[in-house]
Each structure stands twice: as structure tokens, then as C-alpha cells.
Amino acid sequence: MTLYPGRRPLADLLVEFADGIGDLTRGSTGPEGLRPVSLECRLPVESVVEFRNGELTLLSDLPATRMRTGFDRPVNRLSFTLAAEQAP
Amino acid sequence: MTITTAPRSVPLEDFIQAVQAQLDTAQARMTLKAQNDKLPLTFAIRDITMDLKAHVEMDRSEVRIRPAGPNENDASVLHLQFTAITKPMIDETAVQLAAEDAADTPLEDLGDSLDEDERRRLEWIGVRTVSQLNDMQKRGLGRSVGRITNLPISKLENVLSHAARPMVDDVRAEPAAGGGNDDLRARLRVRGRNLLKDGNPPAVAIGGRPVGVLRASEHELLLDADGEQFAGQMSLAHDPVASTQIWFDESARAAPPMNGGLQ
Numbered sequence: 001m002t003l004y005p006g007r008r009p010l011a012d013l014l015v016e017f018a019d020g021i022g023d024l025t026r027g028s029t030g031p032e033g034l035r036p037v038s039l040e041c042r043l044p045v046e047s048v049v050e051f052r053n054g055e056l057t058l059l060s061d062l063p064a065t066r067m068r069t070g071f072d073r074p075v076n077r078l079s080f081t082l083a084a085e086q087a088p
Numbered sequence: 089m090t091i092t093t094a095p096r097s098v099p100l101e102d103f104i105q106a107v108q109a110q111l112d113t114a115q116a117r118m119t120l121k122a123q124n125d126k127l128p129l130t131f132a133i134r135d136i137t138m139d140l141k142a143h144v145e146m147d148r149s150e151v152r153i154r155p156a157g158p159n160e161n162d163a164s165v166l167h168l169q170f171t172a173i174t175k176p177m178i179d180e181t182a183v184q185l186a187a188e189d190a191a192d193t194p195l196e197d198l199g200d201s202l203d204e205d206e207r208r209r210l211e212w213i214g215v216r217t218v219s220q221l222n223d224m225q226k227r228g229l230g231r232s233v234g235r236i237t238n239l240p241i242s243k244l245e246n247v248l249s250h251a252a253r254p255m256v257d258d259v260r261a262e263p264a265a266g267g268g269n270d271d272l273r274a275r276l277r278v279r280g281r282n283l284l285k286d287g288n289p290p291a292v293a294i295g296g297r298p299v300g301v302l303r304a305s306e307h308e309l310l311l312d313a314d315g316e317q318f319a320g321q322m323s324l325a326h327d328p329v330a331s332t333q334i335w336f337d338e339s340a341r342a343a344p345p346m347n348g349g350l351q
Binding site for chain 1: 109133137139163
């Protein structure tokens with residue numbers, strides 16, 4: 001249960017993006033063998049923190065709506081790079 | 089059942105750790121997925137930057153932040169940047185920390201000698217352990233440390249004295265080794281920490297009377313107690329500022345066996 005329904009931990013957001021590219025990797029098996037090697041993102045996110053079972057958890061997720069209202073939290077910026085590497 | 093609460097504000101350090109925990113979780117999940125799906129490649133988080141709108145507060149020398157809420161347009165912007173570190177970097181840091189841990193006492197282990205605010209003031213200048221504080225003092229920087237951290241120099245000296253005072257874990261009477269009359273005399277073996285200072289043992293007294301130190305090392309003292317000094321209050325002190333007092337009773341163990349021990 002969360003005090004902020006609709007907002008997920010930051011890890012969920014990052015893994016979802018990585019999953020998206022992962023599918024591309026498996027699909028691009030043509031003769032040329034082109035594969036994406038990195039993805040750079042700069043996203044608007046809404047961020048809050050809450051304690052879950054005593055552990056401080058950062059919730060960061062894409063804004064639920066495009067139009068901002070006075071009830072919405074300000075939008076923060078999250079930039080990250082996902083780069084392909086050999087699986088261990 | 090998951091218990092959730094919303095903190096009003098959180099220490100900046102805790103917030104950064106919460107971000108790191110999320111990044112570690114994401115990385116671990118991506119790695120596991122690659123292993124389970126037998127993928128040749130996986131994706132790693134290389135760099136991550138977060139511009140966070142938040143309110144910054146100071147609470148007893150601690151920086152705390154609270155992510156901005158609706159209509160809070162005048163919040164500060166924190167620019168947080170993380171990057172991946174390599175295994176050699178982790179190994180180097182881990183070795184250094186392990187070496188520090190083994191030989192040192194963290195300031196928080198000193199109990200009431202320093203309150204949380206005073207400890208944090210010392211952490212500002214990178215002093216987290218007793219030996220780091222001692223080192224600053226030996227280099228003649230005690231006055232500067234006091235000025236920068238707003239801690240009186242007498243307070244720092246008291247802390248060092250308190251930290252360096254003998255710590256006793258165990259006192260035990262045992263028969264003396266060797267021949268002659270010594271066979272009939274028991275001696276006291278004291279085990280603990282800080283039992284040497286600059287190579288010298290502490291002044292030891294039991295029941296207000298001094299006791300000779302036969303042998304001394306950092307973790308052990310062998311005391312030449314007389315017959316009436318196997319119980320009572322033992323005092324150990326490297327200096328008059330901080331001494332250690334303990335009560336013990338080893339009289340039963342020190343007493344010779346009824347049959348004279350000639351079995």
C-alpha cells in the first residue's frame with residue numbers, strides 16, 4: 001500500500017525503459033546485426049519519498065497528466081543513460 | 089502488511105542513500121533478467137542526473153530536504169548526479185575502510201562524550217573516529233579544529249582522554265607461573281582495550297592502594313595483587329582526567345584449594 005497511488009519507485013521506471021530497449025535488442029537480429037548500444041533519456045518526473053516498512057523509498061514516475069493543475073506537484077527532471085554491456 | 093508513512097522532511101544523506109538503493113535495485117533486476125533470459129547483452133545505468141525541486145532545512149547542523157508539494161513554486165533545485173563506479177574502485181575503498189575499522193573506534197561509540205550535534209560538527213571536517221581526532225591533536229591542529237567546529241578545545245581534550253581511557257572486558261585471578269613462593273600467590277589478569285598509552289601501562293589501584301603491573305600489552309595486564317586485593321574497586325588511569333572504575337570479586341578463585349592442590 002502506498003500513500004501516493006499511481007507513483008512507483010524509481011527502480012521500476014528505469015527497469016521499464018531498459019525492458020523496452022531489451023526487446024529491441026532481441027528483435028534486431030538481421031544480417032547487419034545492428035543493435036542499440038545506449039539510450040539517453042531526459043524525462044519529467046514527479047518525485048516524493050515515503051517510508052515503507054521503515055525504509056526510505058524514493059518514488060519517481062512520469063506525470064500522470066500532461067496538463068498541470070494546482071493540485072499537482074512540480075515536475076522534476078531525470079536524466080539517465082542506459083548502455084549495453086556484456087551480461088555477466 | 090506494508091506500513092507506509094510520509095516523512096515531513098528527510099536528511100539529505102538518507103535521501104541520497106534512497107536514490108542509490110533504487111539504482112542498485114534497478115541494476116540488479118536488469119542483470120537478473122539477462123541471466124534468466126540467457127541474453128548476451130544487458131543494459132547498465134551509466135549516469136543519472138536528477139534536478140529535484142525541494143525545500144532545504146537546517147536542523148541541528150543537519151541538512152534536511154522535503155520534495156516540493158503542489159503550488160510550492162519557490163522551492164530550491166538540487167542537482168544530483170550519480171555515476172557508475174568500477175569494481176577496482178569498490179575494492180580500493182573497501183580495503184581502506186576495513187583497515188580503518190579494525191584499528192579504530194567510531195566517535196558514535198563514545199556514548200555521551202559527544203552529542204549528535206558535536207559529532208556532526210567533527211564529521212564536517214572528516215573526523216569520524218577517535219584516531220582521526222587524536223591525529224589532528226598530535227599535529228597541533230586542536231585549536232583550529234575547535235575554531236572551525238565551534239567546539240571548545242577542552243571538550244576535545246576530554247573526548248580524547250575519555251576515548252583513550254582503559255576499557256576492561258574481563259578480570260580473572262589465576263595462579264602465578266614459575267617456582268618458589270610465587271606458586272602460592274595468585275595474580276590478576278585484566279583483559280580489555282587501551283591498556284597501553286604511549287607504551288606505558290595505566291596506574292592501577294585496588295581498594296585505594298596501588299598495584300604493581302608485572303606485564304602489560306595493549307589488550308592485557310598482569311597485576312601483582314596482594315591477598316586483600318582480589319575483590320573491590322579497581323581504578324585504572326592513564327591521566328587524572330579520565331579513569332576507569334570497575335567492581336570485581338575474584339576472591340573465591342584466588343583462594344588456595346582446601347586440599348592444597350596436591351592431587
